[in-house]
Amino acid sequence: MRGRALAATLIFAAFAAVPPLAYWANDPYLIVIASRIVAFAIAALALDLILGYGGMVSFGHAAFVGIGAYSVAILGQAGITDLMLQLLAAIVAASAFALVTGAISLRTRGVYFIMITLAFAQMAYFFFVSLSAYGGDDGMTLSSRSTLFGSDMLRDDGIFFYVSLGLLGALFLIATRIVGSRFGRVLRGSRENALRMNAIGFSPFRYQLVAYVISGAMASVAGVVLANQTKFVSPAFMNWHVSGELIVMVVLGGVGNLIGAVFGAVVALVLQEFLGAFTDHWQLWFGLILVGVTLASRDGVGGLVRRLTGGKR
C-alpha cells in the first residue's frame, strides 16, 4: 500500500512538472500530449474501478467518454459554456446511460457481459452518428474551450492542463476511498466469490450496478476534458477501438490498482507517440510490448483471462 502511495505521488509530480518542462524545452506540444494523457487516464481509472475491483470487463467504456464530449458540444452550442455545468450534465447523462445499460448488462456474466457492453456502446455510437445537427459522422469543431467561473482562462494550454490534472487527482482520491470503503469491500467480495457474498446476506447486483454507474460518470469526465483538449467532438470518441484501448491501459498498468491505470494510460500514449514517430508499423511493436508486459506481470493476462472466462474467483 505504501508503495502505491509513493507511485501515485511520483506520477502526479511528474505530470505537474510537464508545463515548466515544456516551457524550458520550448516544446508546447508536450502540454497538448500531457492533457490528452490525463483525459485517457481518467477514463482508464474509471474502468479499473469496475474491471479491477468488480470483475466487470466493460468493452463499452468509450460510450461514456463520448457522452461527456458531446455534453460539452451540445451545451456549448446552446450557449452554456461553463465547465462546471457541462461536467454536471455529462455526469447526469452518463449516469442515466450507465443505470439503464448496466441494469441489463449485469444480468449476464463473463463473455456475455463484454459483448453486451460493446453492443450498447455501438448503439450510442450510431445514435451520435445520426445527430446531423452536431455534425453526424464527421463530428463538429468547438468554437472555443469551456469557461471557468465566467473566465476564458482555459484557452491557455497550461491552465487547462492543470485544471484537467486537478480533475484526475480528485477522481483518483475518490476512487481510492471508494475501494477501501464498506461499499468497495462488497464490490471486491462479489468479484472474489458472489455466492459467498450472497450467503452472508448481500445481493451483489445492486452494488455492482452502483459501481457501474459511478464508473460511467467518472469516464464522462474524461470526455469533457478530451473535447476541450481537441476542441472537437465526433462519434469516433466512442468507437470500440477506444474501449479496447482503455482495457489495454488498465491491463498494462495491472488491473485492480488504481494508480496502475493512470500509469497504463501514460505508457500506452507515450509509446504510441514515440513508436509512431519512428515507424508506421508502431501498432505491431506496441502489441509486442503489450504481450511482454502482460506475460511478465503478476496479474496481467492471467487475471484478464480469468475474468474473460467468467471465473468469479
Place this chain on the structure above:
Amino acid sequence: MSLLVVDKLCKRYGALKVTDDLALSVEPGELHAIIGPNGAGKSTLIAQLSGEARCDSGSIRFDGEEISGLPMHRRVARGLSRSFQITSILPGFTVLENVATAVQAREGSSFSFLGRVADESALNDQAVTALGRVGLTDRAGTIAGSLSHGEKRQLELAIALATKPRLLLLDEPLAGTSGGEAERLVEVMRSLKGEVTTVLIEHDMDAVFRLADRVSVLVYGRIIATGSPDVVRADPQVRAAYLGEEA
C-alpha cells in the same frame, strides 16, 4: 413452536426426484442432524432452505413465516445462515476481512463510500470474537486462500457465525478434515449447542451421535425416520436402508 417447518417440499432435476414430498421440523435450540447416503439430496435440501435453489413446490416456514419465495440474502437477514460442503470463502481477503464482511452484512448500510472499512473496530471486534470461537484468532492476518483445508473449514464456520444466525445450516463441516481438525470442529459445534439452533449434515456417524439431539434420515429425497440418536440407530428401516452396511 418449531423454528423451522418444512412441508411437502419437492424438487426435481430432470427425471430425478431429489426432494420428494419432504417434511421436517426443527425445534428451537436443538442440534438436528440429517444423515443419509451419498446423493440422497441432503445438499439440495440445504440449498432450498437457504434460497440458493428454488423448490418446485411445498412450503418452508421459518419462525412462522413462509420464506420459500425469498432470495438467499433476505433469508440471511431473517437469521438463516449456512456453510457449504465445498469450502466457499473469499480467497483473496484476509481471514479477518472474510469474517468482518459477514458482520458488515448485518451492521448498518454498505452504501457507504468514503470511510475506511478496514479501520472499523465495530466490525473487526465482532469478527475477532467469531474467530476466537473457532480457534482461528492467530490467523486473522493471513490471506484466506493460503489457509490449510482444516483452517478453511474453521473459517467457513466463523463466517456463518458472524452473521449471528438463529438457524445455522451446516453442510458436512467435517468433510475432508483430519482427525485433529475434526475433533476441534466438533468441539466448536458442541459449544454452540443450546445457543444456536443447528441443522447438521454429516457423514461422520461418531460426530453425529455425539452431538445430535435428534437425527433425521434422508434417503432418496424423503425423510424415512426422525428421533433421538438411540431411537434412529435402532430403527429397522434405517438399519436396512442406510446403517445396514455398518451394522
